[in-house]
Amino acid sequence: MQKIAISIVFCCLFWLSCSTTQPISLPTAIPVDNIGNIIQDYEALGQQINEEFAAPWPNLSEEKFKKELAEYTKILARLEQIEDSQLADADKINHNLLSLVLKDKIYRLGFESHLFPLNSEGGFLAGVVYGLQNQRVSNDEGFEKFKNKLTTLPAYFQTRMYQMQVGQTKGKSSPKLVVENCIKLIDGVLNTPKEELFFLNAVKGQPERTTAVLEILDAKILPAYREFRAFLAYEYLAKAPEKVGIAGITDGKTYYEQRVKFFTTFDISPKEVFDIGQAEVKRIRTEMQLIIEELGFEGSFADFLVFLRTDPQFYPKTPKALLQQAAWITIEMQGKLPQYFGKLPRLPLTVTPVPAALAPNYTGGRYSPGSYARKKAGEYWVNTYKLESRPYYVLPALSLHEGVPGHHLQMMLAAEMENIPKFRQRTYLSAFGEGWGLYSEYLGKEAGMYKTPYEDFGRLTYEMWRACRLVVDPGMHYMDWTREKAVQFMSENTALSLHEVNTEIDRYIGWPAQAVSYKIGELKIRELRKLAEVELGSKFDLAAFHDKILENGSVPLSTLEAIIQQYIIVEKAKN
Numbered sequence: 001m002q003k004i005a006i007s008i009v010f011c012c013l014f015w016l017s018c019s020t021t022q023p024i025s026l027p028t029a030i031p032v033d034n035i036g037n038i039i040q041d042y043e044a045l046g047q048q049i050n051e052e053f054a055a056p057w058p059n060l061s062e063e064k065f066k067k068e069l070a071e072y073t074k075i076l077a078r079l080e081q082i083e084d085s086q087l088a089d090a091d092k093i094n095h096n097l098l099s100l101v102l103k104d105k106i107y108r109l110g111f112e113s114h115l116f117p118l119n120s121e122g123g124f125l126a127g128v129v130y131g132l133q134n135q136r137v138s139n140d141e142g143f144e145k146f147k148n149k150l151t152t153l154p155a156y157f158q159t160r161m162y163q164m165q166v167g168q169t170k171g172k173s174s175p176k177l178v179v180e181n182c183i184k185l186i187d188g189v190l191n192t193p194k195e196e197l198f199f200l201n202a203v204k205g206q207p208e209r210t211t212a213v214l215e216i217l218d219a220k221i222l223p224a225y226r227e228f229r230a231f232l233a234y235e236y237l238a239k240a241p242e243k244v245g246i247a248g249i250t251d252g253k254t255y256y257e258q259r260v261k262f263f264t265t266f267d268i269s270p271k272e273v274f275d276i277g278q279a280e281v282k283r284i285r286t287e288m289q290l291i292i293e294e295l296g297f298e299g300s301f302a303d304f305l306v307f308l309r310t311d312p313q314f315y316p317k318t319p320k321a322l323l324q325q326a327a328w329i330t331i332e333m334q335g336k337l338p339q340y341f342g343k344l345p346r347l348p349l350t351v352t353p354v355p356a357a358l359a360p361n362y363t364g365g366r367y368s369p370g371s372y373a374r375k376k377a378g379e380y381w382v383n384t385y386k387l388e389s390r391p392y393y394v395l396p397a398l399s400l401h402e403g404v405p406g407h408h409l410q411m412m413l414a415a416e417m418e419n420i421p422k423f424r425q426r427t428y429l430s431a432f433g434e435g436w437g438l439y440s441e442y443l444g445k446e447a448g449m450y451k452t453p454y455e456d457f458g459r460l461t462y463e464m465w466r467a468c469r470l471v472v473d474p475g476m477h478y479m480d481w482t483r484e485k486a487v488q489f490m491s492e493n494t495a496l497s498l499h500e501v502n503t504e505i506d507r508y509i510g511w512p513a514q515a516v517s518y519k520i521g522e523l524k525i526r527e528l529r530k531l532a533e534v535e536l537g538s539k540f541d542l543a544a545f546h547d548k549i550l551e552n553g554s555v556p557l558s559t560l561e562a563i564i565q566q567y568i569i570v571e572k573a574k575n
Helices: 002-018 035-052 062-079 089-111 124-133 140-151 153-169 176-190 198-203 207-239 252-264 270-294 301-310 319-340 392-402 407-415 422-426 430-446 453-478 483-493 498-510 514-539 542-550 557-573
Strands: 349-353 365-368 378-382
Touching: 035 062, 035 089, 035 422, 062 089, 089 252, 089 422, 089 557, 124 176, 124 198, 140 153, 140 198, 140 207, 153 207, 176 207, 176 498, 198 207, 252 270, 252 430, 252 453, 252 514, 270 301, 270 453, 270 514, 301 483, 319 349, 319 378, 319 392, 319 542, 365 392, 365 407, 378 392, 378 407, 392 407, 392 430, 392 453, 407 430, 407 542, 430 453, 430 514, 430 557, 453 483, 453 498, 453 514, 483 498, 498 514, 514 542, 514 557, 542 557
Parallel strands: 349 378
Antiparallel strands: 365 378
């Protein structure tokens, strides 16, 4: 760079000394590096690494990890040379989000989090289900690629086993509880008739190809599952930590502190999260008690929870009944959306059951994003497993969160954004996305979506559930709480079924700090709405506010705060 600059100056001085025309001023130096260059290089790097280390399954080579760590570190160093206050608004968002993403990638690569790849829902095992269950084969070329993916699955399992062994030598291992849940997940695959396994979805209605896939299952895939199960049960489990919290592994407390900051997108400590949770639990408990009194229920808070968990009137008799009710709630809310939003996504939303291979350890519902490229509608997944644990009274809140106006609006509007870097479209921040989902449950009360006091109590149960997360997650991962203590705290403060309480606690154990993002994000969005309402008064437009919240996709909460503050200034200035 120095040699280039000297050459430019020399040439300019030489030209000036020879010229007989009017002297001209030297041009102002143009920065060689800028935010656009950095983003372009970051996205090109991701594509280059994907092409260089292309594989049917995630490439887990040490060479790839080392290259990623070195290259991402260089890009972050360049990014930190740019002062974001000097950037245009759009580039400020790009800068702040890319900084967060890069720092997280670099930290996780340095910590080697790939050495403990399991969670209570299966971790990479669930990833196999996600990667195959929706595939469809329509020609010979596609079938060959699909067969290659199937035949290389055993080698992928072998790599995972090796890295998990390395992880245990470094004191980085999943806890026994997570391992035991994964063994059950594998048993679910092995105990299912092979003709019904998700591996065959891609060739449904194609007899010859179905026969070929069944042969691969017998020869390669099912033996690989048996081998991995044996590894977990007879080797890995014996060395796995008894403690459920991440603090039980090498440098686990430091790891948890970083995960809290990443998932909340705030510089906040686990203790601060815990204290916010305690305050929210107290507030919500007061509101719940008012509903119990409104219903004239005679008995304690604990008695009311037992009533909700055991009375048959609150539970569906068939999977179809649960799906139909979820679909009706979704359709009703879709009809109300124009009152609350100026812009709606083009892609439709459907309601489907959670895949059977995942359902036993899965949450009550989840959103599966749609895709314009793959012509796939957004899917609100409803868990129809163990119907006695799926109460109707929480279904409105669940549907608003996972469907509309929750994740479907947020994710599909983000997918429609134009003239933004690709990494912005691919990035999902839990504090923003899950915060919006929880805010959507709150918005449902204004929209009249909770028809009975029981459903309103269900809404508060979901809000309490997220508040309890702020307590039990740092409790287990940072403050040495046992699983039993966390289950007791959650079951005493929410009307979630005991099955859901247990599956939720297990999810937090396998995914440290993600659970705290929901409530922190929702509190910030509600705080910003209140600020806008107060500052704008009669100028406040709720639909316009919601559009402003969603128009930039997933952003850090500090960035969202700056966006709304600027929005308030602009709206105030209007006549």
